[in-house]
Amino acid sequence: MGHARNPTPRRPARAAPHPAAAAPLELGKLAGYLGYQIRQAQSAIFRDLARATRPLGVTPGEFSLLATLQHNPGLSSLRLAQAYRLDKTSLSLALKRLAGRGLIASNRNAGDRRYHALALTAAGRDVLRRATRRIEAQERAMDALLGPGERPLLLDRLGRIAAAFGR
Amino acid sequence: MGHARNPTPRRPARAAPHPAAAAPLELGKLAGYLGYQIRQAQSAIFRDLARATRPLGVTPGEFSLLATLQHNPGLSSLRLAQAYRLDKTSLSLALKRLAGRGLIASNRNAGDRRYHALALTAAGRDVLRRATRRIEAQERAMDALLGPGERPLLLDRLGRIAAAFGR
DNA sequence: TATTGTTATACTCTATAACTATA
């Protein structure tokens, strides 16, 4: 910064064998694609959030499942799988892990004994509460990057995209 | 809509044993989180795009790598890994697949023989060109969901988020 | 010794197929 300047900015002795690691890459049209930018943002958010919730023993995806169960007690695993567009087997394994850690309970429904009603346990509610604090800290950090009123706009447009390509 | 209304909206014969599969779930605070909506949008876009580019034999992630190589010929695998925040081993395997399909070439650099200069092959350029058409069709579909001038705003805000949580 | 890259190995997330239990 305010250092002694190089009086004769001499050329590197040999042609740069490797562009400086700091030099940003040329992205071309990629930078103008919403698909690309959404993916980069998602990946950065996920990484950051995984770090924040790791001490609690839940991943961001597991947080979503717990939160959804909180608001939809008695949900069946098939309905939950449909909502997240997962195969029922994928969700079955995820639920097994959550149940193994005592965060959710699965009880056969009295009426139709084919399906199981899912619900949070007390431990699940506790983990959810603590993870929520970390999630919301991240959301506040994002607000600092947005102009006033921009959050609802972004939420709406992202929701439209998810709905349009959802099926 | 303008249909004949149900004169006597009768109750279901028995208590719904299972909420209609169509009934949307209650998301609670989840719906207001940018992290959640970005993930849902990303997942829908990725799924749609994977379907569109599957006939070409490339995934959306591979498309990004090919496009980045097109604009940065001679790039080293380490620099590419840093740009995408992947471990060099993860990228090494991805590049091996692309090279195995003849889409990229890797040549030891003459000056510093430790690193390999990556470049697209003719086949790689061809696949990239054809995948680009499909990507851009998806981008146009997204524009139909946005108001005028909203794309640059979204791109900028998503870029800020990726940069802020990037490290 | 430090840097670039590869191989061996493992873990997570997802899916398809085959199965069990219930209706």
Added chain:
DNA sequence: TATAGTTATAGAGTATAACAATA
């Protein structure tokens, strides 16, 4: 037969550790 759920297995995608080649 149809529906809800589980288990076995396999495929991406990613990471850590150990290694080889080059500087």
